[in-house]
Amino acid sequence: MENKEPLSPHIQIYKWHISSLVSISHRITGIINIIVITFICLLASLLVLGHNSYEMINLFLISKIGKFFILGITWSFCFQVLSEIRHLIMDLGYGFELKTTKITGLIVIFGSVLLTVVFFLIAKNFL
Amino acid sequence: MVQLNLPENSKVKKGKYFKDTTGSKNLKKVNIYRWDPSSGENPRIDTYEVDMDNCPSKVLDILNKIKNEIDPTLAYRRSCAHGVCGSCAMNMGGKNGLACTTPHAGIEGDIDIYPLPHLKVKKDLIGDLDGLYKQYKSIEPWLKSNSKSETKEIYQSKEDRAKLDGAYECIMCACCSTSCPSYWWNGDKYLGPAVLLQAYRWIIDSRDDERQARLKKVADELKLYRCHTILNCTSACPKGLNPAKAIAEIKKMLATANI
Numbered sequence: 001m002e003n004k005e006p007l008s009p010h011i012q013i014y015k016w017h018i019s020s021l022v023s024i025s026h027r028i029t030g031i032i033n034i035i036v037i038t039f040i041c042l043l044a045s046l047l048v049l050g051h052n053s054y055e056m057i058n059l060f061l062i063s064k065i066g067k068f069f070i071l072g073i074t075w076s077f078c079f080q081v082l083s084e085i086r087h088l089i090m091d092l093g094y095g096f097e098l099k100t101t102k103i104t105g106l107i108v109i110f111g112s113v114l115l116t117v118v119f120f121l122i123a124k125n126f127l
Numbered sequence: 128m129v130q131l132n133l134p135e136n137s138k139v140k141k142g143k144y145f146k147d148t149t150g151s152k153n154l155k156k157v158n159i160y161r162w163d164p165s166s167g168e169n170p171r172i173d174t175y176e177v178d179m180d181n182c183p184s185k186v187l188d189i190l191n192k193i194k195n196e197i198d199p200t201l202a203y204r205r206s207c208a209h210g211v212c213g214s215c216a217m218n219m220g221g222k223n224g225l226a227c228t229t230p231h232a233g234i235e236g237d238i239d240i241y242p243l244p245h246l247k248v249k250k251d252l253i254g255d256l257d258g259l260y261k262q263y264k265s266i267e268p269w270l271k272s273n274s275k276s277e278t279k280e281i282y283q284s285k286e287d288r289a290k291l292d293g294a295y296e297c298i299m300c301a302c303c304s305t306s307c308p309s310y311w312w313n314g315d316k317y318l319g320p321a322v323l324l325q326a327y328r329w330i331i332d333s334r335d336d337e338r339q340a341r342l343k344k345v346a347d348e349l350k351l352y353r354c355h356t357i358l359n360c361t362s363a364c365p366k367g368l369n370p371a372k373a374i375a376e377i378k379k380m381l382a383t384a385n386i
Binding site: 004005006007008009010011012013014015017019020023024087090091092093096097098101 | 139239245
């Protein structure tokens with residue numbers, strides 16, 4: 001009898017809110033960042049092998065895919081940092097009113113995009 | 128564990144279509160989750176065309192209208208119809224709430240009505256809340272006082288009483304707990320927002336003498352710290368309470384208290 005009873009639909013039907021979207025993105029960017037940091041370490045250690053491997057890394061980074069990759073991880077890191085700040089504020093017990101969570105959530109989403117653009121412009125003009 | 132897909136026996140099929148017979152021009156399509164325990168079939172979505180010209184303003188009114196005028200086999204819980212008893216908690220337009228206090232005008236397009244998410248379904252819109260009630264019992268939601276006197280009142284100052292505002296109003300409708308993804312994946316161990324709000328309500332009650340023991344009891348990786356401030360609970364609560372904040376306050380107490 002017990003196994004016969006169906007499970008009611010959950011994530012399939014539940015509406016996304018800004019707060020839940022930021023929460024799941026926080027997790028996903030966290031996982032991406034760990035993988036990316038490992039990847040960067042591997043790339044850096046390749047330098048030990050000499051000039052040829054440096055060329056390889058350089059080729060990858062100046063390609064279209066490489067640039068997309070860099071922009072992507074810049075956004076991912078920005079998002080993680082902003083969202084973490086939001087979490088820290090919440091850990092102190094502030095910002096739990098529905099309106100506030102919506103505003104801080106939006107700040108995290110748009111702020112991360114804005115920061116990515118800023119970093120992109122700085123890198124393009126000054127480096 | 129996290130299981131995104133529904134099990135095979137829970138996959139929702141397309142169901143019957145009930146065409147309007149009143150000839151009304153102001154129709155609304157209402158899609159309702161149906162499951163009949165005696166049929167042995169999978170759950171299905173039945174669609175009803177409802178005449179909105181002769182229907183009061185709340186979602187519960189639609190359900191009553193369907194049950195009274197179109198399809199008497201529809202099963203759902205309801206009692207007070209004034210947002211006090213918490214019986215008619217369900218998922219409407221993708222959000223949990225009480226059918227009796229949710230205006231259907233606020234839902235755009237077709238109205239989708241499901242039982243509370245991630246529960247074993249008893250029939251149609253009726254979910255099994257046994258697990259939640261067991262968890263509620265586990266936090267011992269009653270006053271524990273060392274006071275020996277049975278005739279003398281336990282004094283509580285106005286300030287201490289005010290601390291209970293926003294916690295005592297909970298009607299245990301389970302809208303918040305069943306809106307919480309953490310509770311979906313770990314509902315057997317994580318207490319969930321509804322029960323934690325009640326735990327908080329007794330922890331901060333100035334008349335209670337078991338504060339330390341209560342705090343110790345919820346201080347658990349799974350029972351409490353599965354809350355990741357997703358905040359679905361707060362946006363679902365039909366009474367406007369803030370379970371997420373209560374959970375954060377418990378975490379804060381545990382971080383600063385010496386236990």
